[in-house]
Amino acid sequence: MKQFAMIGAAGYIAPRHMKAIKDTGNTLVAAMDKNDSVGVIDSYFPEADFFVEYERFDRHIDLLKRKGTLIDYVSIASPNYLHDSHIRFALRHGAHAICEKPLVLNPHNIDALKVVQEETGKQVYNILQLRLHPSIIELKEYVAAEVAKNPNKVFDVDLTYLTSRGHWYFTSWKGDDKKSGGIATNIGVHFYDMLGWVFGDLVKNEAHLKQADSSAGYLEFKHAKVRWFLSVNYNYIPESVKAAGQRTYRSITVDGKEIEFSGGFTDLHTVSYQHILNGGGFSLDEARKSIEIVSQIRKQDTVNNKSDVHPFVAKVIR
Structure with missing residues (x-):
C-alpha cells in the first residue's frame, strides 16, 4: 500500500484522484486546500488529516517523514499556475508527483523541473488520460497502419469540444488567463x-479566435491537418444536443468519420494511476509537446485564415 498526500482537495477534479487512490488499493494520509469544502474526503479517506494552510501542511509532511511515515506520491489538483510549485514540493519531500493537466503553463517550467527531478531522484507524472482511452488507442493504431501503407498520408481532422460553465467560471481562477492559461490551455491541453x-x-500552429469563453485555431501535424474549436459557452452547443438536455459536446472527426469517445472518461484517472503504479506513467518529456502548443497559442496573435477555420467560429463571429 502506497501513502499519498494531496494538494487541491476541494477542486472539481479532486474526487477522481481520491477515487483513483482508493481503487488502486492505496491510502490518502493528508490533504491540503485553502478552501474547506472537502466533505467528499469522507467518502474515500475519512481518517486523512486536512489542512487549509500550506505552511502547516508542509510542516505535517515533514514531521511524518521524521517519524518514519514516508509519502510515496503527492497528487496535485491545484490551480494550474501553482502546479510548478506544488510539484517541487512533492519532489523535495521525497515523493513522486502525479499532476493534473496542464502540467505547467510554459515549456521553460518543464526544463527547470527536470533539474529538480534529477536532484531528488523522484519522478513527475502528468495525467494525460486520453492516451489511455480505448477509442483513442484504437485511433492511434488505425493511423499507424494507414501511415505504414502511405508514409505521406495526411488526415483531415476536426476537433470540437464545448463544456458549458456558468458565471462562476469567470469569477474563479479559471477565468484569469494568468492563472489558468486561458480556454485553450485549461480545457484543451490534453x-x-x-x-x-x-x-x-x-x-504549424495558428490561432483564429481568442475570447474569454471560446478559442479556435488550426494545427498541422506530420500526419494531420486539424481545425479546432473549444468553448465554455452553452449558446454554441448544437441545438440537437441542447434538446437532449446535455451541456457538453465532444466531437472528433477524422476524414469525415466520427470517432466515438464520449464515454469512459470518469474512470480514466483510476486507469492513469494504475498505469503509473505499474511502472508506466507519462513523464515531463511526454508532456512537453502539448505545453509548447498551448504556450504558442497564448502568445501569438490571431490570423484571418478562412480556408482552415473551424465552422463553429461562425457562431461567435457573425
Whole structure:
C-alpha cells in the first residue's frame, strides 16, 4: 500500500484522484486546500488529516517523514499556475508527483523541473488520460497502419469540444488567463497532447479566435491537418444536443468519420494511476509537446485564415 498526500482537495477534479487512490488499493494520509469544502474526503479517506494552510501542511509532511511515515506520491489538483510549485514540493519531500493537466503553463517550467527531478531522484507524472482511452488507442493504431501503407498520408481532422460553465467560471481562477492559461490551455491541453501522440510532430500552429469563453485555431501535424474549436459557452452547443438536455459536446472527426469517445472518461484517472503504479506513467518529456502548443497559442496573435477555420467560429463571429 502506497501513502499519498494531496494538494487541491476541494477542486472539481479532486474526487477522481481520491477515487483513483482508493481503487488502486492505496491510502490518502493528508490533504491540503485553502478552501474547506472537502466533505467528499469522507467518502474515500475519512481518517486523512486536512489542512487549509500550506505552511502547516508542509510542516505535517515533514514531521511524518521524521517519524518514519514516508509519502510515496503527492497528487496535485491545484490551480494550474501553482502546479510548478506544488510539484517541487512533492519532489523535495521525497515523493513522486502525479499532476493534473496542464502540467505547467510554459515549456521553460518543464526544463527547470527536470533539474529538480534529477536532484531528488523522484519522478513527475502528468495525467494525460486520453492516451489511455480505448477509442483513442484504437485511433492511434488505425493511423499507424494507414501511415505504414502511405508514409505521406495526411488526415483531415476536426476537433470540437464545448463544456458549458456558468458565471462562476469567470469569477474563479479559471477565468484569469494568468492563472489558468486561458480556454485553450485549461480545457484543451490534453486534446492537443492526444493529437500529437496520434499524428506526430507539430508543423504549424495558428490561432483564429481568442475570447474569454471560446478559442479556435488550426494545427498541422506530420500526419494531420486539424481545425479546432473549444468553448465554455452553452449558446454554441448544437441545438440537437441542447434538446437532449446535455451541456457538453465532444466531437472528433477524422476524414469525415466520427470517432466515438464520449464515454469512459470518469474512470480514466483510476486507469492513469494504475498505469503509473505499474511502472508506466507519462513523464515531463511526454508532456512537453502539448505545453509548447498551448504556450504558442497564448502568445501569438490571431490570423484571418478562412480556408482552415473551424465552422463553429461562425457562431461567435457573425
